Amino acid sequence: MKREELERLIIDASDGVLSSKQIQKLEVELQNHPDLLEDYRAIMNLPDLTNLYQIDSKLSQHKSSIRSIKQGIRDLSGPGESFEMVTLDWFRRYALAASIAIFAITSVFSMVQSQDTETDSELIAEEYFYPADENTTDSYVLYLEEMAEE
Amino acid sequence: MGRDDWFEKQIDELYPRLHRSMKAYLAGSGVEAEDILQETFLKAYKNIDQFEGNANMYTWLYSIARNKCIDEFRKRKYESNRSSIPVEEYNIESDEFKSKDQQEDTELLKEAISELPELLRSIVVMKSIDGLTYPEISDVTGVNEQTLKNRMFRARKQLADILKKMGVNQS
Numbered sequence: 083m084k085r086e087e088l089e090r091l092i093i094d095a096s097d098g099v100l101s102s103k104q105i106q107k108l109e110v111e112l113q114n115h116p117d118l119l120e121d122y123r124a125i126m127n128l129p130d131l132t133n134l135y136q137i138d139s140k141l142s143q144h145k146s147s148i149r150s151i152k153q154g155i156r157d158l159s160g161p162g163e164s165f166e167m168v169t170l171d172w173f174r175r176y177a178l179a180a181s182i183a184i185f186a187i188t189s190v191f192s193m194v195q196s197q198d199t200e201t202d203s204e205l206i207a208e209e210y211f212y213p214a215d216e217n218t219t220d221s222y223v224l225y226l227e228e229m230a231e232e
Numbered sequence: 233m234g235r236d237d238w239f240e241k242q243i244d245e246l247y248p249r250l251h252r253s254m255k256a257y258l259a260g261s262g263v264e265a266e267d268i269l270q271e272t273f274l275k276a277y278k279n280i281d282q283f284e285g286n287a288n289m290y291t292w293l294y295s296i297a298r299n300k301c302i303d304e305f306r307k308r309k310y311e312s313n314r315s316s317i318p319v320e321e322y323n324i325e326s327d328e329f330k331s332k333d334q335q336e337d338t339e340l341l342k343e344a345i346s347e348l349p350e351l352l353r354s355i356v357v358m359k360s361i362d363g364l365t366y367p368e369i370s371d372v373t374g375v376n377e378q379t380l381k382n383r384m385f386r387a388r389k390q391l392a393d394i395l396k397k398m399g400v401n402q403s
Contacts, residue, residue, distance in 0.1 A: 089385040090378060096388065097359075124392035125385075129400075131360040134341060135256045137248050144247055147266045151247075151273045152240055158277060159236060 083111055085118070092122045239280065243273055246290055253362040254297055257354060260346040263304050272297040291364070291371040298354060298372060305350065337400050344394040352387035355380060 091108050094100050112119040254265035275296055358364045366377045
């Protein structure tokens with residue numbers, strides 16, 4: 083029997099798929115290969131690894147990871163979702179752009195307001211230094227009436 | 233049931249088992265099983281058209297996850313640093329019924345598995361921890377069953393050597 087074939091039989095034996103007769107036959111064969119016989123003994127004495135790691139059967143332990151995966155899938159699959167999800171998604175995506183836009187609009191609005199205030203105060207100052215002469219207006223109206231009569 | 237609903241159901245069913253397997257495979261590497269699985273499921277969803285209906289969904293996901301891990305190991309040059317990870321980093325599930333000696337042995341056993349080279353470690357995890365059959369492991373790795381058994385021989389032999397050096401009782 084070839085060495086590689088014996089190695090596979092040793093693995094079958096350690097996996098528990100060989101009958102006792104087949105194991106006996108294998109052990110007889112291994113007498114001709116002392117190094118393999120030593121490996122066979124070491125492998126057969128390995129501890130069982132089946133329960134080394136337990137499955138966390140409670141889904142709650144994986145809940146957040148699973149939720150995150152599902153959310154990723156929904157993001158990939160695009161539109162066609164509930165209104166709330168779409169709104170939330172749009173808000174997340176465009177929150178920065180929206181806040182910049184709001185900031186810009188309020189800035190422009192306040193600038194316009196401050197310009198208006200400036201004009202008003204300029205007029206008030208002008209009127210203070212150069213008060214409007216009501217007589218001038220009256221005489222101009224009289225002058226126009228005279229012109230019309232002529 | 234729509235495609236998305238079906239896929240979400242697969243996540244609920246397969247995630248816990250795949251998580252256990254990845255946790256064993258990645259022990260001591262510093263790579264998180266959760267991150268790998270997140271990427272795995274998203275990639276699987278993107279490439280769902282490549283999945284053949286009669287194939288095994290679990291082994292298909294497993295092969296994607298394993299490839300993700302190998303990419304991550306390459307990125308981190310994991311193989312060169314792996315042996316320097318202290319034993320304390322191997323988290324052990326607390327088991328009140330296990331004696332202190334048994335818990336230490338469990339810890340060392342996990343470390344011993346992580347000491348194996350990737351090629352051998354992946355087979356040990358798939359076969360001995362996850363319980364996949366050789367044809368299923370063949371699906372994941374693309375290696376024929378005979379070669380897998382020869383690799384398993386090398387893996388178990390190395391594992392026995394490592395445990396012997398660690399002084400773990402083998403019975």
